[in-house]
Amino acid sequence: MKAKKIMTKDVVFAKKSDTIRKFIKMLNDNKITGAPVLNDNDELVGIVSVKDILNALDGLLKVRLSAEEVNNLRGKFNWVDGIMTENVITVDPDTEVMDIFKLMVEKHIHRVPVTKNGKVIGIISASDAHNAIVEYVKEVKK
Numbered sequence: 001m002k003a004k005k006i007m008t009k010d011v012v013f014a015k016k017s018d019t020i021r022k023f024i025k026m027l028n029d030n031k032i033t034g035a036p037v038l039n040d041n042d043e044l045v046g047i048v049s050v051k052d053i054l055n056a057l058d059g060l061l062k063v064r065l066s067a068e069e070v071n072n073l074r075g076k077f078n079w080v081d082g083i084m085t086e087n088v089i090t091v092d093p094d095t096e097v098m099d100i101f102k103l104m105v106e107k108h109i110h111r112v113p114v115t116k117n118g119k120v121i122g123i124i125s126a127s128d129a130h131n132a133i134v135e136y137v138k139e140v141k142k
């Protein structure tokens with residue numbers, strides 16, 4: 001089975017210039033826990049998850065920061081591009097799903113964008129992986 005068979009095609013995206021508040025609202029509204037980040041040319045430049053938001057909060061909530069740390073962090077956590085993971089692991093539509101599942105487990109990631117010609121055409125989340133396994137088990141039991 002290939003990625004294109006199980007991927008979610010209606011991908012919810014964030015923009016680098018989105019505020020964290022707007023991003024959190026988007027996650028809530030769409031009942032998701034992360035999203036790919038696109039630049040103004042709709043190219044994939046990052047990915048943000050709830051974990052990235054929590055890491056940013058951890059950075060903000062530190063009790064003792066030096067003046068230099070405060071200056072270095074100033075404004076960093078206001079925008080999506082300040083908290084996104086830049087080196088995004090992607091797959092193409094013809095990648096075997098078992099290879100994707102293995103990648104997700106080994107890299108401890110919960111979503112993998114599916115790209116074609118440099119554009120995001122889908123995403124495979126841990127939920128998609130779970131659903132694919134459930135469907136596979138149903139087929140095997142027939």
